[in-house]
Amino acid sequence: MDSNYVKLSNSEKGLFYRVVKLNDEKIALRLTQLGFHESSLVMLKRKAPIFKDPLLFQVGESQIALTRKEAETIDVLEVQGEHYHE
Amino acid sequence: MSNIALVGLPNSGKSSLFNALTKSRQRVANFPGITVEKRIGSLTFEESTFTLLDLPGVYTLDVSTLDEKVTRDYILNKSTDDKAEVFVLVIDSTNIKKSLYLALQIKDLGQKFVLALNMMDVAQKRGLAIDTDKLSAEFDCPVIPIVATEGKGLNDLIKSVKELSLTPSKEVITEKDYQRQIKESSYIKSKLRKTEEIMDKVITSTLTKDTFTEKLDNFLLHPVYGVVILFALLLGMFQLLFVGADPFIGMIESLFEFLGELATQYIPDGYFQSLVVDGILAGVGGILVFLPHIIFLFLIIYTLEDFGYLGRAAFMLDYLMRRLGLPGKAVVPLLSSHACAIPGIMSARIIDNPTERLITMLVSPLTTCSARLPVYTLIIAAMIPNDTYMGFGLPGLVLFGLYAMGIISAFIIAxxxxxxxxxxxxxxLMMELPEYRKPKFSNIIRASLQKGMLFVKKAGTVIFVLSMLIWALVTFPKAPENASEPAINYSYAAKIGKTFEPIFRPMGFDWRITTALVPSFGAREVLVSSLSTVMAVEAADEEEAEKGLRALIKNEFSFAAMLALLVWFIYSPQCISTFAVLRKETNSYKMPILFGVYTLVLAYVMSFITYQVFS
Structure with a gap:
């Protein structure tokens, strides 16, 4: 596996990532429904107060909440040069 | 008459459209055999009447959740009775891409459908430009822009639905063909590629960001303020449930008291009077008395949901609640069950996972509902000395301990x-947090009232029958002419109490307690009055009666037995309305029976231990 891949749960807030692979078959279909599929662009927006889990992602026009464990099943690759501005 | 079915993603505004089209001509039922809610309404357009069906919100048709199965079965024409002729796919215009997958699937299955681009006003304000003609050509179906909450575009929508309903039906593919389609390895990829292609063709100017939701989330999901607001809201909800519903409950009780007095005046003494006053009127009153709690709770839940906050509350609570074994949304049923388990159990529907929903429903009644309070305060006042312990009053500490045991037990059993x-x-968890929206109160009020009515219709009969049974048990057989004891002591209830006394002896209960427990299955607080009756407390008014009862309890029962009775009331399988609502919500007798068995065992074991330790 390419060493540049990171788990979505370890992604940095405000940076864009491209989804490379969904590793858990059991939740892959549901994740696809919500917009996490190969080549879709995602960004970590917020972490839940206190426990920093679940995480809130921007995917397309939607905001999707995933638990850290769910986000761990998604491999992503950082997209250089694209930042999120508030 | 033709059938129209609404389909769409969650939060697409499908329900708003349903409400806008049907107004008050709607009813709520369940889909046959399952507990997914089914909303049906009717509308008239140019002298044709249509039946409108609101299908559960789904993202696509391929994951086999219950909601998706129901929707898929409808689209595949598998439902036997009310097949839909035309489907209206409601699309949130601010998030079109996400709906296109579902649109492609419906097209593939061969149904006639219309695309309703909802919330077009917001989308246009945010700079979206969309070529509806091209979109229409892509799907070979009408595309109608609408604003459901303001009623805009509805005429055009119905007109095109009507025209479409007059065209010949297409061939709908079979379940087998559908299953074969989705099993192809390239199915999802090709659908996703197709949605990209369509988006490139039809979108001529893209959306700007929704700054309102962004700004509000900065505040409502803030690491500090967000948590403070969340707890303030939960506390407020709890208060409103307790304090807000109270006057209405009082009104219902007064009304039935008044009717009872009226009946006592006009009906001669005897069984018939007792049947009307203590049986029928008390039974009906006992059902209606739940309405304020149910309606209030759902007003709160629907408002938070409509506004977009409910998902955010779940987002913030999920970590903590999952460590305790339940999902974030379980906070709502568990908290509201502290007022009453009936609305609490009903509110468990907001939990998406069926097993977790079931578990939440089964443990919610362990939390301390308000009907336990009269029993707790009576026994505490009679038995617990008014000392202070480490600066706290002992009676208060005991009451706190009972509350704590309730909620802790709920988590352990879960x-x-x-x-x-x-x-x-x-x-x-995996859920979408929708954009904030102004709640539409007419819809919220209507939906909450519907919840209340559904409860009366579905659970009312069971509660009524069981409360009549309890009435019969305490009334028959009649006391002998020269009876020296209260009439109830000659009844079947007393016979039951005496029969079971040996079983309850290891908990320090005698036949008077076991007898008084029989009517308390109707409602827990009844124990106070039934114990008064059994022990023949004579007093001019209620206050004096309670004083007398307190003194009697102190003299007649041991400290350990009364502690055991308190513990019994934490766990006991009560009340009949809880059973009725469990039956209604799970659509089976299995769950209420499971609930009855586990609480009975738990109540018995826990009170047994309490008595043995303290005696």
């Missing part, structure tokens, strides 16, 4: 049930 019940669908 944990145990979880390891026994097969979790059929994966337990996940």
């Amino acid at each position: 944990f145990i049930l979880k390891s026994f019940m097969p979790n059929t669908s994966p337990s996940y």
Whole structure:
């Protein structure tokens, strides 16, 4: 596996990532429904107060909440040069 | 008459459209055999009447959640009775891409459908430009822009639905063909590629960001303020449930008291009077008295949901609640069950995972509902000395301990049930947080009232029958002419109490307590009055009666027995309305029976231990 891949749960807030692979078959279909599929662009927006889990992602026009464990099943690759501005 | 079915993603504004089209001509039922809610309405357009069906919100048709199965079965024409001729796919215009997958699937299955681009006003304000003609050409179906909450575009929508309903039906593919389609490895990829292609063709100017939701989330999901607001809201909800519903409950009780007095005046003494006053009127009153709690709770839930906050509350609470074995949304049923388990159990529907919903429903009644309070305060006042312990009053500490035992037990039992019940669908959070929207109160009020009515209709009969049974048990057989004891002591209730006394002796209960327990199955607080009756407390008014009862309890029963009775009331399988609503919500007798068995065992064991330790 390419060493540049990171788990979505370890992604940095405000940076864009491209989804490379969904590793858990059991939740892959549901994740696809919500917009996490190969080549879709995602960004970590917020972490839940206190426990920093679940995480809130921007995917397309939607905001999707995933638990850290769910986000761990998604491999992503950082997209250089694209930042999120508030 | 033709059938129209609404389909769409969650939060697409499908329900708003349903409400706008049908107004008050709607009813709520369940889909046959399952507990997914089915909303049906009717509308008239140019002298044609249509039946409108609101299908559960789904993202696509391929994951086998219950909601998706129901929707898929409809689209595949598998439902036998009310087949839909035309489908209206409601699309949130601010998030079109996400709906296109579902649109492609419906097209593939061969149904006639219309695309309703909802919330077009917001989308246009945010700079979206969309070529509806091209979109229409892509799907070979009418595309109608609408604003459901303001009623805009509805005429055009119905007109095109009507025209479409007059065209010949297409061939709908079979379930087998559909299953074969989705099993092809390239199915999802090709659909996703197709949506990209369509988006490139039809969108001529893209959306700007929704700054309102962004700004509000900065505040409502803030690491500090967000948590403070969340707890303030939960506390407020709890208060409103307790304080807000109270006057209405009082009104219903007064009304039935008044009717009872009226009946006592006009009906001669005897069984018939007792049947009307203590049986029928008390039974009906006992059902209606739940309405304020139910309606208030759902007003709160629907408002938070409509506004977009409910998902955010779940987002913030999920971590903590999952450590305790339940999903974030379980906070709502568990908290509201502290007022009353009936609305609490009903509110468990907001939990998406069926197994977790079931477990939450089964443990919610363990939390301390308000009907336990009269019993708790009576026994505490009679038995617990008014000392202070480490600066706290002992009676208050005991009451706090009872509350704590209730909620802690609920979590422990949830944990145990979880390891026994097969979790059929994966337990996940994975949810979309919608954009904030202004709640539409006319819809919220209507939906809350519908919830109340559905409860009366579905649970009312069971509650009524059981409360009549209890009435018969305490009334028959009649006391002998020269009876020296209260009439109830000659009844079947007393016979039951005496028969079971040996079983309850290890908990320090005598036949008077076991007899008084029989009517308390109707409602827990009844124990206070039934114990008064059994022990023949004579007093001019209620206050004096309670004083007398307190003194009697102190003299007649041991400290350990009364502690055991308190513990019994934490766990006992009560009340009949809880059973009725469990039956209604799970659509089976299995769950109420399971609830009855586990609480009975738990109540027995826990009070047994309490008595043995303290005596």
